[in-house]
Amino acid sequence: MADDGAQQEGALEQLIDRMRDSGLRPDARGIADALWLSRWLPPSGEPAAGAGTPEPVQGGAPSPTGLERTVSAIDGSESFAGGRDTTTAALRMASPQGTEGRVDEDQPTQLVRVPTATAFSGLLPLQRALRPLQRYRPPTPPRRRELDENATADVSARCGLVVPVFRGVHRRETTMQLLMDVSSSTVVWEQLLEELRQVCEQIGAFRDVHVHFLYDTNPQYAPYADAGTGSVAGPGPAHVTGLSVGARPPTGHPGRLPPLRPADQLRDPTGRRLTLVVSDCAGPLWRSGRAQQLLYHWARVAPIAVVQPLPQRMWGRTHLPARPGTLTRRAGGDALGVAGWGFRPRRAQDRPGRGSSSVAVPVLSPTRPALGAWARLVAGPAVAVPGSAAAWVYADHPGARAGSGGAASSDPAALLDAFNSAASPAAQQLVVYFSAVPLALPVMQLVQRAMLPQTGPAELAEVLLGGVLTRATEDDGAADGGPWYTFRPGVGELLLRRLGRGEAALILKHCSRYVEHHFGRRARNFPALAAAYLAGSVPADETDSAVAAAGADEALPPVSQVPQSFAHVARQVLFRFQPRPPAEPRPVPDSAGADPTPVWRQRVDQALGQWRRDRLVSHLLQAVQLLRDPPEPAPDSRAELADVLITLWDVTHDPRALAEAEEAAVAAVAAVPGPYTSYVRGRVDRRRGDDHLAAGRAAEAGRAFADADARLAEAVTGLLAALQGGSGDPRAAQDAVLEHTDVLERRARLGDDPGAPGRALGELTGLRQSWPPGRQVPAAVLSRRARLLLDLAAAGPAGRADAQMAVAELEAAARTLDGPALVPVLFDLARAYERVEGVTSEAALDVLYRALRAAAGSDAVEADCRRRLARSLRARWDAGGDRSELARAEENVAIAQNATRGTPEHPVLLTEWGDILVERVLAEAADPAEAARAAGEAVRVLREALRETRESDPALPGRRVLFGHALHLRYTHGGALTDLYEAEWVLGLAARQAVNADDHTTAAKAWLEHGDVQRLLSGRMESAAASYLHAADAALESTAPDAAVLAARAHHLRGEILEAVAGRPEALDAYRAAWEQWRVAGTANGPQAALTRRRILELERSDRGDAPGSHEGGLQ
Template sequence: MLSKLIAALHDAHLDMTAEEIADTLWLALQMGSLQGEVDIQQAADATDPNTYENVAADQQFLSVLPAPSMMETTASIYLHAQNRSDNTISYVASAPFRSPAASALPNTLALARALRPLMRRIPSKTAVVLNEHATAQRIAETRMRLWAPVFDPAPVRWFDIELVVDIGTSMLLWKKTIAELQALLEHLGAFRNVRIWRLATNNKDRVDIYAGIGTTQEQAQVRNPKELVNPGGYRLILVTSDCVSPAWHSGKIQELLDMWGQKNLVTLIHMLPRRLWPQTVLENADIVQIYASQPEASNKSLKIKKTLTWVGEGSPIKQFLPLPTLTLEASSFSSWAQILTGTQKTWVTGVIFEQSPIDVSLEEDIASDQQGNDALSPKKRVQLFRTSASALARKLAGLLAAAPIPMNLPIIRQVQSTMLQEANQVHVAEVFLGGLLEEIYRDETHQDPDQVQYDFITGVRDELINTVPIPDAYQVLREISQFVQNRYGQPRDFLAFIAASQQGRDPGSAITQGSRPFAYLELNTLRRFGGPFVEFIDELERHIQRINEQHNELHSKVDPDQTVLESPKDYSTALISPTSPNPSFMNETWCNFHWTPWLPLNSSEISTDPGIYRVRAVSGNEIFYIGSTGRNLRERIGDLYRNVMNDPIQMPFSDPHTAAPTLWAWRDATGIDFECSILLLPSQENLELLVHYFLWQYRLEKGDAALANYGRSHPYYIKSGNRSTGRRGYRLPEGSPNPAGGPDLEPLQLHGTPLDRNWMGLEWSEQYPLTGGNFKNIASSPAAYKVIDTTDTDTEELLFVGSTPNLRKRLQDLKQKNWDYPHPMVAFALQSSDLLHYQLAEMESDLLGGYYEQMKKGPKAQFKLSQLDIITSTLSETDVTENL
């Protein structure tokens, strides 16, 4: 066998000494048998040029060589191998690499701006400063007989901060986020002092508190919780937690917070968004609106403006003090800062716990849930995740499915930062809590969550990949590579591994077989980084030269009449190119209706009957617009075509077709053309209602709204008004924000029944008489509302459902309408004051879509009263759905 190997090396013009051959054999034994590796006996047998096996062996050897063109320009970056095993692959040129990391708290600038009111200075009770002007004035007034200095209280920072960090098991995910929050509070310059405390919450019978974050829990000394209290005030106690640990469920933490709140203001910073609070201990608390009658208030002096949930209302059970509860969003922090300083009359969301332990068998519930989750199929896991997750979390999960495996938190944040900048750490948490990922490696010697490696549970990646548009899947690798190149050398980084080639002599540097690079770097760029990378590139270039020589030598031995050798494949590149099937909203059977094939907007095949139509870019995978007309589809769509196509210079007005300005802007920006698919229905069907239903279904599946419905425009364009205004739209200067732009509202999920207090996932009020009600004390804030038919208590039918920017005015208007149904009742769900007009339109459309899904008809008076101008905007006589 050895003689055959030497002969093969000689025929390949590889003049190796005996020592070099011995080293090669030793290295081969150390590396083990690798997938795709050529067996030595097979290589030796392949030296006979007269056999067909010779050609096959040559092809097999070529197939495992990296493409020279790829190796000449780039190197791959992987997660560093955590352990050695038989399934590792050695790399010829390798080096440790500190990859830049994205922020775990991406909205720090917005949070800092929200906390600006706390940067005020107050007069010190002890320190003084010389008032030079007053001193000179006094000396002058006494004709220089009294040289006494005048002192004023020195201005000092108002508050100090006690940052209490829940270190329960589930909080490991938030370690970096809290560290960046701590840095923000320390560097803001608003607080006298920021101290850190750790709160051990894994024991349901007791809560221990430790100072600082430097020592392990076993080495640290338990401190007295009263150390945090300042009887003189001027102290803020911030507790960061996800509220799921055993001590929360037993009520031990609530007792501690109540003790602190007697003298100081205790605030809970909940790591999860409000819509996920029911999955935590807050499910058993009253959600309230809290305000302060004076600055510097403690929890004991806080007032309750309104109760948003009715758990335990009127109950004699004693309750803890109100607890302001924030999320990691700028709007939440802004209201809180204004309450503390009294700069503006406002309120903040809070919770009130009952003074009794919550009766749950926590361990049994967790074990039961885990057992049930383990039995779920991949498809069911994804369905459950998409049902409860936000639109941004669903999109992030899809993008991660296109990312490398394995992955860790820094890589996930890189994907979020580069591909989904509107998302934040909350959406990352939704993905982790969604039952999609599993740990594949954890270093038990460290507690750094960034070193834990994850992968999707078997089968989940394949299910998710179908939700990612193909350009996004390709773009993940490209965008992360650009991120690494642009930010290399910044302080925030993590350990990775840069390598090249799949054949080599460095068995000490290995990655797990099957891993894919999460980024590529140009070798010219890498050389500019200097340091160890210069030697890395030199070694790589020497290897490239050897590879090219072997590649050319083997090609010269192949008989072109026998076979054609393919170019060496770049397997790592092929792995990041998933395919995406046509989404269901593009199919001809979408929502179990019969749609026509896609047609040009000016096609003569478009029906002249009434119906519904959807518009997309030619061969695209996003819906731009869904509309309907009760007259002539060909004429209506023809109006749209002519207004979009006729004038390439000026944006058309919004009449006769309100979608024309937006489609014109998209065409102007990208050069795309449009096509449509139509749906013909029996005359008794309510076209407008079905448009709402289709828009809602599209939002549920896609995660985003149709691009030209709800009055939306292209993000870089201002939309035209109608002809009576004479206002033409235009493209914004580069870099200018669009005042009419912003994110879509998260689609409402189907939940409960129309009369339930949690219908469609909203928090509805109790029912009030509509025609005889007094609404003067109702808030003038945005809200959703529903008018209820009380004539038949056996049904759950609504008369009307909608949204409004001003609830008080809307209810007063509805009160004056001529309802054909006696004693209608109304309920409402208050919304954030910063909702935009199109987000309210999206909410109303979702409610109507969900109602149709459940009842297979619309609210009884909805479209009859639309003609009385109950709907916010004036509806066109030609096509009422054009304003959606």
């Protein structure tokens, strides 16, 4: 026993010594990780990685060691922890569109949403640091005043007269605005901005928190073109700084600008608005000096600070160089700009020159101490903050001179040495970790948060700006999980040498643990591909059927929109430890000179058969390799190669696969013109059009689709003629017609050929009539023809007849399918029944329940079935159905939303659930307990939907209106008065946001609900009347069909209030305006219009003193 203890103690000492020699910290966590890894390390006698390529054992495949299994888990070939769980999924990134990437072996993938890592190590410390801002009070007198009863009684008693005394009402009136300049680094710091917004909203110090993006509308500087968009904002209205603010630049549309307004409109001289500018101060706005001029004008009247995410030692190299010193709050200062602030630089040479009009703007690092010190200084307790930093800005702040930086060294070792000499130890360790992962910003943030949780934005900035990385994509890459970066040539290989085998596995371990802990719990996600690696093969259509059944309009973005997986980056780690498999030998004739063509043909067919069965890209690659170099040139081998390459491009979106397919198709058409080669060339043209369309090149896409239309029409004509003559291949004709139908539908959506759907319907009808007798027409043909019949069906009896034909076609198609593949057909069948019988169709409801049964076992497809079922049940309730249908709709949408957590669809489903719950409150008037339950649940669900909705989402104002309505209903069913106050705030915010977005219909609904809430609050009748007037004005600006009805309701409700607070003349004007809108809406004979007419007649009779009924015929 003593010997065993001594041996264990010696082994532990050796482990600590080796960790120190390797540069690892031998603390408790490091030793625990090393001991965990030791379970999967090979014995010391086995060859180490990098010592050479291990020779395979004769007589069988080499058995991978435990560490090889662990390291290969980074690439996804086996699950981590030594392969104990063979059903785990490897998460992969999708490479940015348009970038080159090698086609490599892959597995079936499905798009999933991975939680984005936080920019800060924790938000609670920041909330505590900024909590002193709750004590901040604007120096201007409060705008609201109320009667002070005690002071009035006291003064009146002393004076002998009634002397009213008023006092200011100190409500929470301070707002926070967060600004970020639009530049190439906007997407890098956007997560930091979003978390700052969340912190400011949750500390309870502000009435509202706004986020704005800063644009330069002066065409002299063209900053937006510098941001990689290639377009320049036009000149805006004349104002002091020439800058404008707006929403975030639209993702995926770099040339499009959001609506802008002058930035000076946000300048608040009352001190009720605090401003934080989040920027690295390196963009074009700072280079031109316009941003500094904006800071100067704003800092003179209100508190403002710059949050600088770069490390402090880099601040001096930005366009806003901060100087160390002490920020002070002047005695008797009013906390407004230069009237209340002071700054004493640490060095005399950092003071501004005499006679210069300058202002010191605080520059803060995004850390708890810096933000907390600024908050204490703004709110009042602190009078000086030593060790702070500020930058001098001037009214005519000059722009930066064009520098001529020296050329960067191309030697990777020199680049890495330069980085290490200036970077912090944490940044040096972080860049080593990045060598083992794809260099997409969300993945880099994930690795940072998992491996070095104590670090923040500064360390990430050191890596991004340290000279070892370059930007791989010009745009923000949001659609592909970007932006993407790449190491400078040779740097990545050097960093991989510093990456230990254990560290590579630890990155996977900690990142996996982080993702598992936060999966489905964050509103912000980025797209990744989950590849299932099993011991044998993977079911062929498991993912494809689920995605197809989910519906093209409501499912997650299809995998085809995400061009490449990220495995080729992570395999750099794997290739350090494992050799590549040998290439397939080319078949050669035997010694007797036998023809190798049959063997070659058999191997091609075998590879393609394995692809259809297993859906493994390696089989496609094998077929491509064989078809590229046949033993003897065959007339149709080029066409077959192009066909297989098109399939390969559909899976991988490698641009080289499409280019080679086009080259092979052109050669095939030239060599053997005919229907098949025209079909293959048309398929290539269609994919080229899809590629242009995904990149936003609509004109090029239209030309490519036109070429595909012409070539596929030629192929379809020839193949159908052969089929009608009895010599054609039905399957080839089916493929050509369906491919042509896809192209025609795309041309119709682009507006290039409005008659394209009719042509597609004619070809499908011809294919159906030409199908060989006695053989079942495929379900794909029947369902596609039925879908076109529904899309082209007109209103009235003729349309109903087309819908009945679609029902027959879809019923026939459904009889040949089962499982998830049946679900899309049943969705179309339910739509056809609703077209024939109306929304209350029992047959449509039965079909949707049948689809739900068919989707069993696939969570995504089942969730989509329940969502459609809930919508159908809600429509039946709206058409006069039973309350039980509304209850079933609630049950189905509640189950569906559970399956979509962590996806962009989740807040949408939560909103639909909340809308159904609100309707249940109104439907359960006879059951107060059930109505109160539904109201409380609606508030909870809609609050969660708002929490998961981004500020830039155009659906946010509408969701806030629904949430405010739910709060109103909860108050009326036993809620607290705080529900009304929260509803008032939310509805006002929704109305203002809708007006800014030119959504006048939503603004009108928000103001209407806002007025209803104001009427329930004591002493708010005049405010309610003002809200109704805003609602009427917004409705008149709207072009929605119900705009006139909204305006009429708003005027009528305003008239009811004016009768009580303003008198009959004003009320009569409001009622007459309401009556005019009822007539415009065509509902002058409705019950609501009758109430308006009755009030008009009664007020007119009261003014004239007439008898009741004497002038009823005068109002028409």
